[in-house]
Every structure is written in structure tokens, then in C-alpha cells.
Amino acid sequence: MKNNKRKFTTYFYSLLAAFSLLPLSVQASVEGNTITLGAAVSLTGKYSTNGKHTKNGYDLGVKVINEHGGVVVNGKKYKIAIKYYDDESTPARGAQLAERLINQDNIKFLLGPYGSGLTKAMAPVTEKYKVPMVEANGASLSLFNKGYKYLFAILSTTEQYLQPAVALAAEMAKDPKKVRVAGAFENDPFSQDISTGVFADAKKRGMKKIIDDKLPPDLNDMSATLTKVKALKPDLLVVSGHAKGAALAIRQISDMKVNVPMLALTHCDSADIIGKFGKAAEYALCAAQWDRDLSYKDKYFGSAENFAQRFEKTYGYAPPYQAAESAAAVLVYKDAFERAGKLDPTSVRNAIAKTHMQTFYGNIKFDKTGKNIAKPMVLFQVQDGKYKVVAPTRWANAKLRWPTPPWSKR
Amino acid sequence: MFDNFMILFDAPVFSIDLLVNGMLIGAIFVLAAYGMALVWGVMNIINVAQGEFVMLGGYVTLVVVKLGLNPLFGIPISALVLYAIGWLMYRSVIYRVVDRDVFTSLLATFGISILLAQLTNQVFGANVQTIDTGLGTWYFMNGDVTVAIIKVIAFVLAVFLGLVLWLFLKKSRTGQAIRATSQNPRAARILGIDTHRIYATTYSVSAALCGAAGSLVVMAWAVHPYIGLPYTVRSFMVVIIAGLGNLPGVIMAGLGLGVAENFAGFILGTEFQIAFVFLLMIAVLVWRNFALRRQRKYLK
Numbered sequence: 001m002k003n004n005k006r007k008f009t010t011y012f013y014s015l016l017a018a019f020s021l022l023p024l025s026v027q028a029s030v031e032g033n034t035i036t037l038g039a040a041v042s043l044t045g046k047y048s049t050n051g052k053h054t055k056n057g058y059d060l061g062v063k064v065i066n067e068h069g070g071v072v073v074n075g076k077k078y079k080i081a082i083k084y085y086d087d088e089s090t091p092a093r094g095a096q097l098a099e100r101l102i103n104q105d106n107i108k109f110l111l112g113p114y115g116s117g118l119t120k121a122m123a124p125v126t127e128k129y130k131v132p133m134v135e136a137n138g139a140s141l142s143l144f145n146k147g148y149k150y151l152f153a154i155l156s157t158t159e160q161y162l163q164p165a166v167a168l169a170a171e172m173a174k175d176p177k178k179v180r181v182a183g184a185f186e187n188d189p190f191s192q193d194i195s196t197g198v199f200a201d202a203k204k205r206g207m208k209k210i211i212d213d214k215l216p217p218d219l220n221d222m223s224a225t226l227t228k229v230k231a232l233k234p235d236l237l238v239v240s241g242h243a244k245g246a247a248l249a250i251r252q253i254s255d256m257k258v259n260v261p262m263l264a265l266t267h268c269d270s271a272d273i274i275g276k277f278g279k280a281a282e283y284a285l286c287a288a289q290w291d292r293d294l295s296y297k298d299k300y301f302g303s304a305e306n307f308a309q310r311f312e313k314t315y316g317y318a319p320p321y322q323a324a325e326s327a328a329a330v331l332v333y334k335d336a337f338e339r340a341g342k343l344d345p346t347s348v349r350n351a352i353a354k355t356h357m358q359t360f361y362g363n364i365k366f367d368k369t370g371k372n373i374a375k376p377m378v379l380f381q382v383q384d385g386k387y388k389v390v391a392p393t394r395w396a397n398a399k400l401r402w403p404t405p406p407w408s409k410r
Numbered sequence: 411m412f413d414n415f416m417i418l419f420d421a422p423v424f425s426i427d428l429l430v431n432g433m434l435i436g437a438i439f440v441l442a443a444y445g446m447a448l449v450w451g452v453m454n455i456i457n458v459a460q461g462e463f464v465m466l467g468g469y470v471t472l473v474v475v476k477l478g479l480n481p482l483f484g485i486p487i488s489a490l491v492l493y494a495i496g497w498l499m500y501r502s503v504i505y506r507v508v509d510r511d512v513f514t515s516l517l518a519t520f521g522i523s524i525l526l527a528q529l530t531n532q533v534f535g536a537n538v539q540t541i542d543t544g545l546g547t548w549y550f551m552n553g554d555v556t557v558a559i560i561k562v563i564a565f566v567l568a569v570f571l572g573l574v575l576w577l578f579l580k581k582s583r584t585g586q587a588i589r590a591t592s593q594n595p596r597a598a599r600i601l602g603i604d605t606h607r608i609y610a611t612t613y614s615v616s617a618a619l620c621g622a623a624g625s626l627v628v629m630a631w632a633v634h635p636y637i638g639l640p641y642t643v644r645s646f647m648v649v650i651i652a653g654l655g656n657l658p659g660v661i662m663a664g665l666g667l668g669v670a671e672n673f674a675g676f677i678l679g680t681e682f683q684i685a686f687v688f689l690l691m692i693a694v695l696v697w698r699n700f701a702l703r704r705q706r707k708y709l710k
Contacts, residue, residue, distance in 0.1 A: 218639055223431040
């Protein structure tokens with residue numbers, strides 16, 4: 001009897017708790033004259049730095065759109081707001097939060113998290129509830145071969161990251177067939193995608209693959225790979241392993257005095273290779289989604305440089321491309337809302353699919369799988385302590401310095 | 411794989427490069443493993459937070475450099491700060507679990523490791539950090555063998571600290587008390603040894619050794635808040651191979667591990683680097699089991 005009573009009390013309290021949560025959860029995506037977008041970004045955990053860039057980008061996008069009179073849908077003016085959660089840099093939490101945003105917070109339009117891993121975890125959820133997600137930080141090609149209809153990425157996908165470097169290596173060598181390529185890629189979906197892209201491209205040009213090392217995710221030393229590079233002397237060395245891969249590569253290549261005519265990396269700016277290594281970082285080629293020197297324009301931010309200045313003024317640091325693409329994702333939503341003329345997820349999804357616009361970040365046009373096919377990657381080279389665009393030639397503001405002289409002459 | 415093997419055959423100079431660089435990274439494993447062997451042997455605790463102490467040592471050195479001091483001062487300062495942190499951890503958490511079963515302390519130290527990694531992330535951010543000592547590199551054989559000077563310092567320090575630790579345990583009163591406690595805590599207590607103080611000292615010395623190691627890691631490689639795990643795993647392996655309380659063994663096993671990893675990474679490719687080392691560990695354990703079985707005497 002006593003036991004029953006206790007059981008009843010437990011039920012009673014849990015019911016009470018459930019009801020007390022109810023008023024919180026009635027927060028529709030469109031309420032009054034505000035459209036609320038939802039996002040789970042990494043504010044803690046290992047992606048927290050880039051998560052912060054992502055959030056700052058979204059916030060600045062929203063701020064500027066609202067300053068410009070917000071969104072006009074069918075003659076009615078709306079402001080935009082974003083509801084955030086912290087996904088703690090864990091995919092499982094990301095999926096949970098997507099569910100929560102959609103079901104409890106009743107949000108019908110999502111912005112992406114930071115990183116391919118998190119995006120991969122959230123995409124099945126948005127797909128299940130037929131809620132569009134415009135993402136700016138999940139570049140893995142594997143996101144776009146699953147037939148997702150509600151996922152749109154405004155950034156260039158991974159296989160394109162270092163293709164400009166391969167093209168440059170081919171251009172520089174008199175005979176591309178003699179170019180020997182070495183790669184060291186972290187054993188995770190993002191870097192392995194890059195590896196696939198680089199080697200497919202190299203093969204197309206008749207180049208020879210001589211090293212293809214998969215760096216362990218808990219990477220702390222890459223001297224085995226670098227000794228191999230010393231022994232085989234490739235013409236192009238490509239390294240991708242997020243920020244720690246870039247930092248370790250520069251550190252150990254200079255420590256071990258590894259001579260290689262061309263070195264191409266990803267994540268140079270998040271690893272801050274110029275600030276940390278100074279001269280040792282010279283000549284390195286770095287893939288980037290965006291740069292403030294590019295000549296794209298839109299009517300909200302103005303030019304890429306205007307965006308960069310505005311961002312600096314607001315947050316006190318120069319915008320990495322992660323922030324730029326996040327701000328651009330909000331612009332895509334605004335454009336789509338206005339063209340859809342309605343605020344139900346399906347109409348907005350269809351409007352997003354038809355996006356064809358230029359933003360300060362680049363041109364945006366989605367193919368059937370939802371990835372942006374209108375914007376190329378850019379390639380920097382570290383020259384005299386600065387990132388200079390060296391490819392594609394249309395935006396190049398510096399000439400490629402090639403070949404990298406041996407360490408004894410640097 | 412065969413191609414890679416042939417490179418070493420054709421140009422043996424690269425095996426020297428692999429050997430030297432392997433021993434130098436092994437030196438860091440040795441430093442972290444001293445501490446683990448000590449804590450495990452004396453307190454019967456497998457300290458999962460070992461790698462996080464290494465990571466913290468790196469961050470302390472970063473702060474030291476930000477204050478404008480030479481990074482080499484970071485080594486003793488990191489050791490001192492980590493000694494204090496180790497003491498704090500013992501007084502707040504470890505002393506509650508020291509007499510419990512291994513599983514409890516495993517969980518407790520695992521909790522500490524998560525806590526330290528996340529706190530570091532909050533304070534310093536998730537970025538990769540590194541320090542340039544400007545010490546340069548030695549070249550040999552036409553630049554085919556290169557040795558960064560900071561790594562040589564790490565190596566010398568690892569051997570030197572091993573020696574100091576051995577002397578400390580053998581000769582000093584505290585060292586003798588530590589050994590007594592590890593042999594029989596109850597008897598040690600009866601003889602008037604304050605075992606909690608001994609445990610605290612042991613745990614803090616272990617943390618301090620990791621602090622010195624971390625200081626070297628940030629100068630020779632790089633640190634970020636989640637770098638701890640590889641160092642925990644490596645020191646765990648070193649201790650398993652060397653056996654508890656066997657300092658020369660720890661040195662041999664640590665250096666050997668670094669070398670084995672480097673050769674495996676070169677010949678099999680880096681994706682099999684860790685797998686190979688784990689296979690090696692299993693082989694060592696199986697072999698040791700056989701060796702022990704031969705000596706085992708049965709009473710029937």
C-alpha cells in the first residue's frame with residue numbers, strides 16, 4: 001500500500017513537471033512579426049572555437065537583415081531571430097537538439113551546426129520532419145549522396161578543397177605526368193573526402209601517387225610520414241587534419257627540415273600558422289572557402305571587405321571564412337522567404353532549391369543534391385607573413401612562389 | 411608496404427632518422443609513464459587523467475611564455491604547478507577512492523580527465539597551441555637525419571628524471587616510506603607512516619612529471635585541450651609492458667614504443683601505427699604469461 005502511494009506521488013510529480021515544461025515549448029517558428037530560425041552549434045567541446053565563429057556569423061547576418069528592414073513576405077514585414085542550443089561538439093547531442101528544435105520549440109527552419117560530423121547527425125532528423133536546413137559548415141561530400149531533399153550547403157564541398165593546388169602543381173611542372181604527389185590525411189570523413197578529391201584529380205592529370213598516409217585521429221606526431229617524404233621526395237605534399245594537422249605539419253616539416261617544392265594544407269587560418277610559426281610557415285598553400293579580397297557583393301553587407309570590416313567592428317577579430325559563410329546562410333533564408341511568399345517549410349524548401357544569387361561570400365546556386373555549385377575554393381599562399389590569393393587566377397592578388405627553396409637557403 | 415620496406419633497405423640512413431625521432435617521442439612517453447607506474451604501483455590506481463596532466467603542463471608553459479619568460483623555464487614551472495594541482499586533486503577526489511576497488515578509481519580519474527579537458531577548453535579555447543623555442547635543429551648525413559634540439563632536451567631530461575626518481579625512491583626517507591606503503595599500507599601505517607601524506611606525495615610527483623612532459627610537448631609538438639588521451643594510452647601500455655615499479659623497464663619500454671610506432675608508421679602506413687603497437691603489446695603479454703607459467707609451482 002505504502003509502495004503504491006509512493007508510486008502515485010512519483011507519477012503525480014512527473015506529470016506536474018511535464019506540464020510545467022509545456023508553456024516553454026509553445027514557441028512557434030513564426031510568431032507575431034518574428035521568424036525564428038533554429039540552430040545547434042558547438043559552444044563547448046572541441047569545436048567551440050569554430051562554433052563561436054559560426055554563431056557570430058549567424059548573429060551578424062540576422063542583425064544586418066533586421067537593420068535593412070527585415071524580411072517582407074507577402075507584404076508583411078518580419079524580423080528574424082535565432083534560437084540556439086549548444087551541441088557540446090557531440091553528434092548524438094546534435095541530433096537530439098534538432099529533434100528538440102523541431103518538435104518542442106516548433107521551429108520550421110534550421111541553420112546548420114559547425115562541421116561535417118554534426119551536420120551528418122542532424123540531417124536525417126530534418127529530413128524526417130521535412131524541415132529545411134541551410135548549412136554553412138558541413139563540407140563532406142558524403143552529405144550529398146544520400147538523396148536528402150531538405151539539406152542545402154552554401155560552401156564548396158570537400159573534394160574541391162585542394163584541387164586548385166593539384167592544378168597549380170600541374171601548371172608549374174613542365175610535364176604533369178612526372179609530378180609525384182604525397183598525401184597525409186587524417187582518418188576522418190572530412191579529410192578522407194579531401195584525399196579522394198586530390199588523388200582523383202591527380203590521377204586525371206596523370207600524376208603519380210607515392211604516399212597516401214591516413215593519420216590517426218588522436219594524432220600527436222607525424223615524423224614517420226615525414227621521414228617517408230624525405231626519402232621519396234615528392235613534388236607536392238598535401239596535408240589535411242584540421243587545425244592540429246596543419247600546426248603539426250608546419251612544426252615538424254621545419255623541425256625535420258623536410259624539403260618539398262609545394263606544400264598544400266587545410267585549416268591554416270584556424271591553426272594560425274603565420275602567427276605561431278612565422279617564417280617556418282612561408283610558402284605553404286592553404287585552401288579557403290572565402291577571402292575578404294574577393295570581388296563578390298550584395299546589398300546587405302556590400303563587398304566582402306565591407307563584411308570583414310563590419311565583423312571586426314562587432315566582434316573585435318578578423319572574420320575567418322567559417323563566420324563569413326555562416327552569415328551568408330542567413331541571407332539565403334531571407335531571399336528564400338521572400339520568394340516563397342509563404343512561411344510553410346515545403347514552400348520555403350522549394351524556394352531555397354531555386355536560389356540563384358550573389359552574396360558577399362560568393363555566388364550561390366544549389367544542384368539537385370543541395371550543394372552549392374556556383375562558388376570555387378580559393379588558394380592562399382603564405383608570402384612575407386600574409387595570406388595572398390594565388391588561385392584561381394581570376395582573383396589572384398599575388399604570384400605563386402614556386403618552388404619552395406630548401407631549408408638550407410631559407 | 412613492401413615498397414616502404416625496400417626504401418629502408420636501399421637507403422638505411424632513413425632508418426636512423428626513424429630510430430632517432432622514435433626515441434625522442436618515446437622520451438615523452440617515458441616521462442608520463444613514470445608517473446603512471448608510480449601511482450599504479452603505490453596506490454593501485456590507474457590514473458586515466460595522466461594525459462590531461464601532460465596537456466595542462468603544456469598550457470602552463472604557454473602562460474609562462476605569455477608572461478615573457480623563456481619557454482625553457484616552463485619545464486620546472488609546469489612541474490611545480492602540476493605538483494600543486496596533483497595535490498589538490500588528491501585532497502579533493504583521489505583520497506576518497508584510494509582504498510576502494512580499481513573500478514571506482516578508474517571512474518574517478520576518468521571524471522577528472524573530462525573535467526580538466528573541458529575546463530582548459532573553457533579557459534584557453536579549443537585552438538591548437540604551440541611554442542617556438544627558436545633552438546633549431548641538428549643535421550646529420552646531408553640533412554637526411556634531423557634532430558630538433560628541444561627533443562634532445564626532452565630525451566636527456568627523461569633519462570635524468572628517471573635517475574633522480576630512482577635515487578629518491580631508494581635513498582630518501584620519503585622514498586622509503588613510499589616503497590613501504592606500496593608493499594603493505596597497513597603495516598606502514600602501524601609503523602607510523604602517514605599513508606595519506608605518502609599517497610598525496612606520490613600522486614603529486616606523478617602529476618609534476620607529466621607537467622614537465624607537457625611543457626616539452628608544447629615546445630616540440632603541439633597541444634590542444636583534447637590531446638590527453640594518446641598520452642594516457644601510451645603510458646598505460648608502457649607500464650603494462652615494463653611492469654610496476656620497474657623504472658629501467660619503463661625507460662626501455664617507452665623508448666621502444668616510440669621507435670616501434672615510428673617504424674610501423676613508416677612501413678605499414680600511419681593508419682596501422684597504433685594497431686601494430688597494440689598487437690605488439692598483446693604479444694608481449696602472451697609471451698610473459700608463458701614465461702611466468704613455466705616458473706609457476708603448483709601445490710596439489
